[in-house]
Amino acid sequence: MRTHKIFNKVFCLLSIGLMLTLYTVANAAEKTTDGAYDGHPRIVILVVIDQFRGDLLARYRDDLKAPNGFNLFLKRGAYFTDCYYKYANTKTAPGHTTIGTGAYTDGHGIASNEWWDLDRATDHPVSSVEDPRYRLVGTFDDLPVLPPPALPPTAPRIGASPRNELASTFGDEVRLATSGRSKLYGISLKDRAAILPAGATANAAYWIDQSTGRFLTSTYYMSQLPDWVTAFNKGPRAAQAMKEADAEGTTQFYDLVGRTAAANSYELDFAEDLIQNEKLGQNGMTDVLTVSLSANDILGHQMGPDSDSQKQMTISLDKQLNDFFSWLDTHVPGGLASTWVVLTADHGISPIPYQAANVGVPAANLDLNALADEINKKLSERYTPGNDTVWMMPLLELPYLSIDRRPFEKLHISEAEAEKAVADLLPAAIATLNGPPEPVEPVVLPGATPPEIKFSETRLKPQPHPVFIRTKTQLLAGDIPATEFGQLVAHSVTSNGGWYVMLELQAYQMEFLNGIQTTHFSPWSYDRHVPLGFFGAPFVPGLYRGVVEPVDIAATITSVLGVNRPSSAVGHVLTQMLRPETTGEQAK
Ligand SMILES: [Zn+2]
Numbered sequence: 001m002r003t004h005k006i007f008n009k010v011f012c013l014l015s016i017g018l019m020l021t022l023y024t025v026a027n028a029a030e031k032t033t034d035g036a037y038d039g040h041p042r043i044v045i046l047v048v049i050d051q052f053r054g055d056l057l058a059r060y061r062d063d064l065k066a067p068n069g070f071n072l073f074l075k076r077g078a079y080f081t082d083c084y085y086k087y088a089n090t091k092t093a094p095g096h097t098t099i100g101t102g103a104y105t106d107g108h109g110i111a112s113n114e115w116w117d118l119d120r121a122t123d124h125p126v127s128s129v130e131d132p133r134y135r136l137v138g139t140f141d142d143l144p145v146l147p148p149p150a151l152p153p154t155a156p157r158i159g160a161s162p163r164n165e166l167a168s169t170f171g172d173e174v175r176l177a178t179s180g181r182s183k184l185y186g187i188s189l190k191d192r193a194a195i196l197p198a199g200a201t202a203n204a205a206y207w208i209d210q211s212t213g214r215f216l217t218s219t220y221y222m223s224q225l226p227d228w229v230t231a232f233n234k235g236p237r238a239a240q241a242m243k244e245a246d247a248e249g250t251t252q253f254y255d256l257v258g259r260t261a262a263a264n265s266y267e268l269d270f271a272e273d274l275i276q277n278e279k280l281g282q283n284g285m286t287d288v289l290t291v292s293l294s295a296n297d298i299l300g301h302q303m304g305p306d307s308d309s310q311k312q313m314t315i316s317l318d319k320q321l322n323d324f325f326s327w328l329d330t331h332v333p334g335g336l337a338s339t340w341v342v343l344t345a346d347h348g349i350s351p352i353p354y355q356a357a358n359v360g361v362p363a364a365n366l367d368l369n370a371l372a373d374e375i376n377k378k379l380s381e382r383y384t385p386g387n388d389t390v391w392m393m394p395l396l397e398l399p400y401l402s403i404d405r406r407p408f409e410k411l412h413i414s415e416a417e418a419e420k421a422v423a424d425l426l427p428a429a430i431a432t433l434n435g436p437p438e439p440v441e442p443v444v445l446p447g448a449t450p451p452e453i454k455f456s457e458t459r460l461k462p463q464p465h466p467v468f469i470r471t472k473t474q475l476l477a478g479d480i481p482a483t484e485f486g487q488l489v490a491h492s493v494t495s496n497g498g499w500y501v502m503l504e505l506q507a508y509q510m511e512f513l514n515g516i517q518t519t520h521f522s523p524w525s526y527d528r529h530v531p532l533g534f535f536g537a538p539f540v541p542g543l544y545r546g547v548v549e550p551v552d553i554a555a556t557i558t559s560v561l562g563v564n565r566p567s568s569a570v571g572h573v574l575t576q577m578l579r580p581e582t583t584g585e586q587a588k
Contacts, residue, residue, distance in 0.1 A: 041536060042281035042338045044174075044557060045328075046290040048099060049317070050092060050193060051297035051520065053305055053348035054083055054529035056314060063315050066322030068329070068336075073343050073533025078540060078577035082547045083344065083532035087491035088504065088523035089399060093128035093192040094492075095346025095550075096292060100169035100197035102554025102569030104491035109166035113192060115497035116393045116402040125395060125402075127160075129192045131218070134159025137225055138209060138216040138233070160191045161220035162200045164496065167568035169199030170554040171288040176201070177563040183280055183287040187271055189258055193292035193346070203278070206270070213238040213253035215270060228277035232270060241266040259302065261316035263295040268324045272331070281332040281339070286561060292346070293317070301516040304352040340536030342557070344550055347520045348529045354443040356508045358451040362462035363508035367433060368396045374429040375422055382421070383411055391422070393498075398511050398521050401426075403499040415499050419471030423501045426469050434463040468504035475502060488523040539577050548574060 057070055058081070064070045073079045085095065087104045089111050097103075097110040105111045114125040136157035168176075171184040186198030186205035194205040204221045206229065208214060214233040217225065225233075242248050244262035257263050271291050274280070280287040296313060303309045329335040350356075356363035372392040379391045384407075393402035401422065408418040440461040444450045468489070470479065475493045480486045489502070507524040520527045530550060538560050555571030558564060560578065565571075 040561070041286055041340045042283075042332060042334050043275070043328075044170075044286060044288045044340045044342070044561075046099065046197060046288070046342045046344075046553070047321070048096060048193065048197060048290065048292040049296050049343070049345045049531075050188075050190070050292055050294045051300045051347060051349050052345035052531060053526060054081070054345075054531050056305065056310075057531055060311055060314050063311070064318045066318050068325040069318035069320075069322035070343075070533075072321070072325050072336075072341065072535045073531075074543075076541055077341075077533050077535035078542055078544060078574075079534075080532040080544045080548045080574075082545060083530050083550060084525065084547055085347065085528040085530065086488060086549050086551070087528075088488040089492040090347040090520050090522060090527035092190065092297070092346050093196060096193050097128075097165055097167075097196040099344060099346065099550050099553055100171065100199055100290065101165070101167040101566045102170065102551045102558075102571040103167050103566065104551065104570065106491050106493050107167055107568030107570060109164055109494050109496060110196065111492060111494045111496055112397075112400060115400065117496070117498055118405065125393075127192065128164055129160040129162065129195045130158055131161040131163050131220065132158050134161055134219040136160070136209075136216050136218055137222060138214055159218035159220060160195060161218060162195050162202075165196055165200065168201075168566045169197065170557045170566055171197075171290065172199040172201045173558050173563045173566055174286055174288050174561060177561075178285050181283065182285050183278060183283060185274055185278065185280075185288075186290045186292075187267060187274065188292035189254060189263060189267065189294035189298075190292065193294060194290075197290040197292065198288075206274070208254065210254035211251045213241060213257060213266070226277065228273060232273050237266060237269060255298070258295055259298040260295060261313050261320070263298075264293050264313075264317055264320050265323075267291065267293055268320055271324070272327055275328070275332065281334070300349055301513075301519060304355065304518050305349045306351060306355065336535070337537065340534070340538075340557070342553055343531060343533040343535075344553060345530035348525075348527045349520050350508060350510060350518050350522070350524075350526055352518045353508060353510060354445075357440075357462055358442045358453055360453065360455070361508050362465075362506065364462045364464045365510060365512045366398075366430065366464035366505060368398070368401075368511045370433050371426075371429055372396055372401075374432060375425050378425050378429065379421060383407075383413070391418075396511075399502050399504055400497060400500040401503055402497070403501070405499045408499075416471065416473040419473050419499055419501055423469050423471050426501065426503060427466055430464055430466055437461065437463065462509075464509050465506040466503060467506050468502070470502045472497070472500050472502070485523065492523075534574075534577060538579050540579050542577070544574075544577060546576075548572075 091113050093113045094105050094110045097108045101108045110128050114127040116125045120126045136159050174182045175184050184198055184202045186194040186202055188194035189208050191207045194207040198205050204217050206215045206217050209216050215229055241257050241262045242250055245257040245260040247256035250256045328339055353363040353365050376391050380389045389407050391404055391407055393404050403418055403422055437460040440455050440459045442451045480490050510519055551571030552574050554566050554569050556574045559573045
């Protein structure tokens with residue numbers, strides 16, 4: 001009897017404890033309230049513009065007239081003019097991962113879009129999200145067989161997952177705080193930009209099949225597309241985007257439609273379908289959606305940040321965002337008043353080197369294939385005299401020059417020694433390729449008007465100049481200068497990526513690019529500067545100056561939501577823009 005009573009008491013206490021726990025968990029991101037400041041919006045939407053430098057909104061501000069476009073952040077929200085990534089490998093996959101996780105590469109593990117990992121593949125660099133344990137999911141079977149170069153529908157389609165993302169995202173933390181009842185989705189044209197900012201616990205990430213533009217996912221998330229995605233794919237939307245992009249019937253959707261404004265409205269329409277069909281914001285707790293708009297990057301690499309086509313795309317995006325946010329206002333319960341929106345970019349961009357050189361900046365291109373030939377020659381003379389051996393991996397990209405470990409291993413040469421041998425050869429090899437200095441001439445492309453600039457007759461042509469060389473072994477051992485620059489490098493270190501040497505060139509310099517004009521990869525300000533805007537009840541509208549970082553997004557969102565910050569987050573809470581919280585007592 002007595003035992004029974006004690007059992008009852010314990011059971012009762014346990015029940016109360018359990019109820020309290022459930023109540024607390026539910027409160028963490030639940031209890032959405034329209035318009036009120038209580039840290040519980042119905043939806044948090046993260047909009048990432050792929051390759052959008054932080055100065056561009058200021059440059060085009062007079063042309064941005066839509067009330068709910070960029071002005072949602074510039075006039076009605078909190079906007080930070082000086083947001084800079086504090087790391088050196090400013091590429092798409094690390095950028096999107098940094099935004100989601102609030103950590104840099106040393107915290108989340110993603111250093112590049114792809115890297116050589118000879119344990120995983122010897123015929124191609126593995127991408128940041130490719131994962132042969134999964135398959136892509138789409139309704140390919142009902143598609144007509146496409147002419148080359150498109151893959152036939154029966155081709156094996158390697159799946160994708162966040163396997164290399166070693167930290168949780170703010171979306172993951174919202175899901176954890178609600179025992180998975182909050183919903184989390186990621187959308188982009190690019191797989192990495194859909195998967196990485198959303199995180200491991202996402203209900204789904206959707207990106208496109210590059211040939212057809214149809215939205216796909218991976219068996220990591222599900223074995224079959226939801227009916228609404230199949231309906232979107234079978235509907236007229238892809239054909240309409242092709243028409244808008246002047247590429248009717250194309251089998252190169254990503255390249256030809258992807259570089260136009262039509263791709264942005266295509267993605268935003270898909271986002272609206274997702275919000276409606278997955279009932280985001282109707283859940284009684286906070287849902288999270290990440291949307292990465294890829295078109296700016298695809299066009300920007302081809303035309304450069306200073307082109308008129310980029311300006312026009314920005315003006316189009318202003319109207320497209322206005323349409324999307326106005327749609328949200330009328331289609332999500334509570335409208336924009338119970339929605340938080342964050343705007344940022346995964347990286348900036350360099351001016352096109354010849355255009356910068358024409359203004360007088362020491363900009364230049366380095367031929368990485370010729371550099372690899374020179375290094376291969378010198379290493380062969382040293383290690384395999386009389387035999388030409390290939391020591392560097394193909395498809396080199398800055399800042400990480402990948403080394404083929406196999407010929408070194410045959411000679412029992414360690415990673416540290418191999419990397420040092422390559423690093424030691426780099427300055428002389430670059431000098432050999434440069435040759436003697438010659439007078440500078442403005443570059444005029446065929447058909448273009450010559451620039452107005454006149455250089456002194458004795459001015460010399462800028463040449464590629466290495467400013468920082470470190471082996472992976474040195475980087476992992478912390479052999480990095482204790483300077484501001486060193487901190488950028490330290491934040492970029494990961495053990496991923498086989499054997500390599502990190503090479504940083506002087507600012508405004510880059511490799512010769514294949515088929516595009518400019519790129520982003522460097523520790524320099526133009527690659528690290530991005531917009532940062534917040535719209536929502538807790539954020540006091542205004543223009544905020546002073547340096548902040550994209551890692552502050554996850555730190556701030558999780559703080560105001562009252563959930564844990566992501567597992568490796570290092571950002572600061574942007575307290576300067578937070579509305580003071582009023583307690584019930586103060587209000588009396
Ligand atoms: Zn890019």
